[in-house]
Amino acid sequence: MHDFMSWMQGSALGHFMRESGPWTYAIVNLSHILGVASLFGPLLVLDLRLLGLWRRIPLAALAGPIVPVAALGFAVASTTGVGLLATNATDYVGNPFIFIKFPAIALGLINVLALNRSPAWQARGVRELSRTENRQLAMMGGISLACWLTAITAGRMIGYW
Numbered sequence: 752m753h754d755f756m757s758w759m760q761g762s763a764l765g766h767f768m769r770e771s772g773p774w775t776y777a778i779v780n781l782s783h784i785l786g787v788a789s790l791f792g793p794l795l796v797l798d799l800r801l802l803g804l805w806r807r808i809p810l811a812a813l814a815g816p817i818v819p820v821a822a823l824g825f826a827v828a829s830t831t832g833v834g835l836l837a838t839n840a841t842d843y844v845g846n847p848f849i850f851i852k853f854p855a856i857a858l859g860l861i862n863v864l865a866l867n868r869s870p871a872w873q874a875r876g877v878r879e880l881s882r883t884e885n886r887q888l889a890m891m892g893g894i895s896l897a898c899w900l901t902a903i904t905a906g907r908m909i910g911y912w
């Protein structure tokens with residue numbers, strides 16, 4: 752762990768983050784938060800729909816704009832996150848919140864894969880879903896909320912350790 756963090760800190764990205772002026776970290780941090788907001792905002796609406804709210808709004812209609820915005824948000828959050836980490840990576844060695852945040856992100860991504868592959872999700876906009884399928888979607892919506900809320904909370908807490 753320490754070796755990896757030292758390598759990150761000494762990388763070209765780490766040098767760039769520390770030595771390219773006082774605004775670099777601030778702008779990358781702001782972009783990280785905008786990425787997180789663009790990921791979580793749309794997902795919150797989708798997850799609540801999967802949990803059973805707003806049943807009259809077709810899932811396919813909601814998923815259309817939500818999926819690309821959330822995917823872009825994730826791409827921005829993860830690229831800027833690597834920059835934030837590289838700035839002073841060794842400071843995070845022993846910080847327990849990184850061991851909560853990254854597994855929560857990994858689990859959230861596994862849940863996205865599982866949702867994508869589920870017959871219930873693939874049938875959206877094609878046919879009526881059964882009660883069992885609606886329950887499966889609700890479970891994945893709940894897992895998604897838990898994962899991303901945990902990642903956000905742990906991400907916020909990292910700086911306070």
Ligand code: HEM
Nearest residue numbers: 780787828829832833835836856899902903906907909910
């Ligand atoms: C590869 C992906 C990511 C990496 C490497 C990463 C890394 C980091 C780092 C190093 C910080 C600064 C901690 C500090 O010293 O204060 C941070 C902050 C934060 N991250 Fe991430 N992050 C990633 C993705 C995400 C995602 C997907 C989320 C949300 C689901 C997230 C949520 C947050 C939050 C809420 C903060 C606090 C920002 C603040 O208070 O200014 N991060 N992240």
